[in-house]
Every structure is written in C-alpha cells, then in structure tokens.
Amino acid sequence: MRTLSPHELLDVEPDATLAELRSxxxxxxxxxxxxxxxxxxFAGARFREVRSAYEVLSRxxxxxxxxxxxxxxxxxxxxxxxxxxxxxxxxxxxRRHRWIPLSLWATRSCPxxxxxxxxxxxxxxxxxxxxxxxxxxxxxxxVGVERNLRVKLPTLKPGVAIRLRxxxxxxxxxxxxxxxxHLV
Numbered sequence: 001m002r003t004l005s006p007h008e009l010l011d012v013e014p015d016a017t018l019a020e021l022r023s024x025x026x027x028x029x030x031x032x033x034x035x036x037x038x039x040x041x042f043a044g045a046r047f048r049e050v051r052s053a054y055e056v057l058s059r060x061x062x063x064x065x066x067x068x069x070x071x072x073x074x075x076x077x078x079x080x081x082x083x084x085x086x087x088x089x090x091x092x093x094x095r096r097h098r099w100i101p102l103s104l105w106a107t108r109s110c111p112x113x114x115x116x117x118x119x120x121x122x123x124x125x126x127x128x129x130x131x132x133x134x135x136x137x138x139x140x141x142x143v144g145v146e147r148n149l150r151v152k153l154p155t156l157k158p159g160v161a162i163r164l165r166x167x168x169x170x171x172x173x174x175x176x177x178x179x180x181x182h183l184v
Contacts, residue, residue, distance in 0.1 A: 006053035018061045025054040071103035071148060074181065078106040081168045081177025083147065086184045089156045100153060104179055105146040108169070110137035117141035145169050147179065158183050 007014055010024040028050045030036065037043035076085035083104045109115035113134035122130040133139040149167055161182045168177025 006057050009049060009053040010057065012057070016057070016061070018058060021054060021057050021061060025050065029054075071101040073103045073105065076104050076106040076179075078108050078145065078169070079177075081171025081175065083145075083168045083177070083179040084182075085180070086182040089158055089183045099150050102149045102151050102181070103146060104149065104167075104181075105144060106169075107142045108145055110134055110141055110143045112136040113141060115141040149179070151181075153183075156183065 007016075010021065010028065012020055012024050016024075029047065032043045032046040032050060034040075034044040034047055072087065074085035074087055076083040078084075083106055085104055085106075087102075110117070113119055113136070117134055117137060117139045118131040119134055120129045121132045134141070137143050147167060147169065149164065151162075151164065153162065159182075161180055164179040164181065166176050167179040171177050
C-alpha cells in the first residue's frame with residue numbers, strides 16, 4: 001500500500017497558505033475524529049496521520065512565510081497624485097493568495113524650485129536675478145518618489161488593473177492619490 005504525502009493526505013496544493021491548511025485539517029479532523037467514530041480503530045489511526053501531516057505542513061508554511069522577500073520595484077508614471085505602473089505576473093515571487101512587497105517609484109517636479117532647477121538668491125538692479133542650484137534636486141528639477149507597500153493580489157490574470165486606494169502620493173490639494181498596478 002502506497003504511503004500518502006502530507007499534501008495528498010490533507011488534499012492541499014504544495015503552495016497552500018496557512019489558512020488553507022487549517023481549513024483542510026479541520027474538515028478532515030472532524031470527519032475522522034475518534035469521538036465521532038467510537039470503536040473504529042482505523043479512524044483513530046487516520047486522525048493521528050492527519051494531525052501529524054498538519055503539524056509538518058504548518059511548520060513548513062510558517063518557515064516559508066518568514067523568509068523576507070525583496071520588494072518588486074515597479075517604475076510608475078505620475079498622473080496628478082496617482083501612481084500608474086505594470087507588473088509582470090510571471091515573476092516567481094508572485095503567487096495567488098500571497099502578500100507581495102512592492103516598491104512603486106516615479107519622478108515629479110521638485111517642490112522647492114517648482115521644476116526649474118534653480119532658486120532666486122538675490123536680485124540685481126539692471127542685471128536681472130541671481131540664481132543658485134536647488135539643493136533638493138541638485139539642479140535637475142525632478143525628485144524621486146517611492147512608496148513601499150505590501151499588497152495581496154486578488155488575481156494573476158494578465159490585463160487586469162488593481163487599484164490601491166490612497167497609496168499614491170500627496171497631490172497639490174493635499175489629498176493622497178491612488179496607485180494602479182496593471183498586470184501584464
């Protein structure tokens with residue numbers, strides 16, 4: 001007789017989450033518990049197997065979830081206060097029903113020099129204004145904006161856009177925009 005693996009015994013996928021493992025364990029434990037099946041020696045042995053499989057898989061799942069993932073960097077376009085970017089769903093660290101760290105980044109006009117790259121430091125009569133390089137943007141006129149998020153992806157279907165409310169950047173009016181992640 002072939003011995004079942006813990007995944008086969010609990011009837012779960014190898015990348016099952018802890019919640020899925022717990023649900024499968026409870027369902028099977030209720031079915032084969034010795035108190036529900038008095039006098040049945042097979043039910044007691046099966047219950048011990050199910051409990052042992054759950055303990056092994058839950059330890060493995062907790063260990064797998066403890067490994068910190070590096071954030072997936074997504075280059076975004078800034079539209080008002082909204083960040084818009086795309087994520088390849090073929091990435092190995094993206095799995096269904098999993099939390100994934102994202103790093104959304106974009107550039108915007110420097111708020112100090114308003115995108116000019118220099119500041120007025122003094123005024124001369126007849127010769128115009130004296131200007132100096134902006135210390136915030138180093139004279140470029142653009143600054144980087146980065147938002148680090150931890151997101152649970154509801155689907156992995158390409159062509160779907162996921163809206164993350166309030167996860168954009170602060171816009172001119174003081175309201176925070178949204179972040180849109182397009183799955184490709």
